[in-house]
Amino acid sequence: MIPTAPSTDSLWLDTATQANCPSLLADIEADVVIIGGGLAGVSFAWHLLEGGLNPERLVLLESRNIASRASGRNAGFLLADFAEPYGRLKEAMGDGAARLRHLSLRNQEWLKATAAQLEINWQWSPDGVLVAAASAHEEEEYRASVQALTDDGFPVDFLAADALSERLASPNAFGGMFDPAGGGCHPACFVLELAKACMKRGARFFEQSEVIHLDSESVVAQTARGSVRAARLVLAINAYAPLLDDTLASLIAPTRGQMLSFPPVADRVLKPVVYRNHGFEYFRQDMSGRFVFGGFRQTAEALEVGYEETPTSDVQAGLCDFARQLYPQLQALEPEYRWAGTMGFSVDGMPFVGPHPHKDGILLCLGFTGHGFGLASECAKVGAALLLEGSHPDAELFSPRRLL
Numbered sequence: 001m002i003p004t005a006p007s008t009d010s011l012w013l014d015t016a017t018q019a020n021c022p023s024l025l026a027d028i029e030a031d032v033v034i035i036g037g038g039l040a041g042v043s044f045a046w047h048l049l050e051g052g053l054n055p056e057r058l059v060l061l062e063s064r065n066i067a068s069r070a071s072g073r074n075a076g077f078l079l080a081d082f083a084e085p086y087g088r089l090k091e092a093m094g095d096g097a098a099r100l101r102h103l104s105l106r107n108q109e110w111l112k113a114t115a116a117q118l119e120i121n122w123q124w125s126p127d128g129v130l131v132a133a134a135s136a137h138e139e140e141e142y143r144a145s146v147q148a149l150t151d152d153g154f155p156v157d158f159l160a161a162d163a164l165s166e167r168l169a170s171p172n173a174f175g176g177m178f179d180p181a182g183g184g185c186h187p188a189c190f191v192l193e194l195a196k197a198c199m200k201r202g203a204r205f206f207e208q209s210e211v212i213h214l215d216s217e218s219v220v221a222q223t224a225r226g227s228v229r230a231a232r233l234v235l236a237i238n239a240y241a242p243l244l245d246d247t248l249a250s251l252i253a254p255t256r257g258q259m260l261s262f263p264p265v266a267d268r269v270l271k272p273v274v275y276r277n278h279g280f281e282y283f284r285q286d287m288s289g290r291f292v293f294g295g296f297r298q299t300a301e302a303l304e305v306g307y308e309e310t311p312t313s314d315v316q317a318g319l320c321d322f323a324r325q326l327y328p329q330l331q332a333l334e335p336e337y338r339w340a341g342t343m344g345f346s347v348d349g350m351p352f353v354g355p356h357p358h359k360d361g362i363l364l365c366l367g368f369t370g371h372g373f374g375l376a377s378e379c380a381k382v383g384a385a386l387l388l389e390g391s392h393p394d395a396e397l398f399s400p401r402r403l404l
């Protein structure tokens, strides 16, 4: 079972409208049952509907509320790159690095197009990503990444410390990179409105319906008050996978991330989203002028694990001091929201999308390692194609059987 320690609402969850799904109170049947109502599960549902699955034969089970875990507790960054600088990723993966970036760019395009199609007010700000170095070594890594990205046909700029500080609206001792492909959004709004659109098409979504047992032989998902028997089952439960299926415990590690946000300030001085110190610090100023800060996990790495969505005083104090040092206009303000969320770190940093390594009838779409908003909907598209058509050109990048 998922632990039920108290959690505080995020800025996003407090400013979005719930999906209001019923709970599962019966034994029902479906063609496909998706477990998990975050971005991965909900976009998986949407892709199955787009692929022609009969909506009435599609069920989604969510343990708490749609988007109430990481998908509603993140920073809302859409990045085309990952914590690993592109240069290093290319050394490790060869052509795979460019394929991953293309996939991530398609993920962004899909989110934008879907938000436009469904008229979702997801507060998208397409102002790019500022990747700021916190050391000379990191700066050199970004210089190499800019070269590698340019060689692969992706337009990005290297910025020396002065130019970077200007875009940051705050001094930074080192340079970095500006990547125009990215920006910030209201993540909970996107997922909740997409879920409502799936239900409007006839898909059956249930909240407060935690799956407590999986019978993989007969493909039955059991909750406390009902069950779903289906031909295929999709596990889109990211960090929570080891709690339901201990055969996945060696693949996924639950890792806590913390954030805070300040009340709106009048001037929007910071337009791009900022990723600093290899992503251990990340921040932005949203469309309403709110500064939103996350990270500092490195200051308490041994404690920032497990499933408790509880902000801790040390990390929060570190975040708050850091924010006020960078932007003195925050010194007179107290944070308005403080929250935590649980990420699912995969053992090799790559998501798992495709047939379960040990169980027939189950497909995985999880392990987004802190980058699910940049990847999950496109990964769900890969998974939906595998489920409906049996193949997808990017499937082997994410195969859960790659580590066997």
Ligand SMILES: Cc1cc2nc3c(=O)[nH]c(=O)nc-3n(C[C@H](O)[C@H](O)[C@H](O)COP(=O)(O)OP(=O)(O)OC[C@H]3O[C@@H](n4cnc5c(N)ncnc54)[C@H](O)[C@@H]3O)c2cc1C
Pocket (backbone or CB within 6 Å): 002, 035, 036, 037, 038, 039, 040, 041, 061, 062, 063, 064, 065, 066, 067, 068, 069, 070, 071, 072, 073, 074, 075, 076, 077, 078, 079, 209, 210, 211, 212, 236, 237, 238, 239, 240, 241, 244, 256, 257, 258, 259, 294, 340, 341, 342, 343, 344, 365, 366, 367, 368, 369, 370, 371, 372, 373, 374, 375, 376
């Ligand atoms: C503080 C923080 C900041 C982040 N910032 C960013 C960012 O800026 N950009 C980015 O790309 N990514 C970011 N991430 C990561 C991103 O939020 C996740 O990778 C993404 O939301 C994963 O989506 P998901 O659907 O796989 O998982 P989740 O959103 O965790 O959804 C999984 C769902 O499964 C449900 N579930 C679990 N077990 C069961 C069960 N047994 N039965 C039924 N339901 C179950 C859960 O309740 C949950 O709703 C951040 C994460 C955190 C915590």
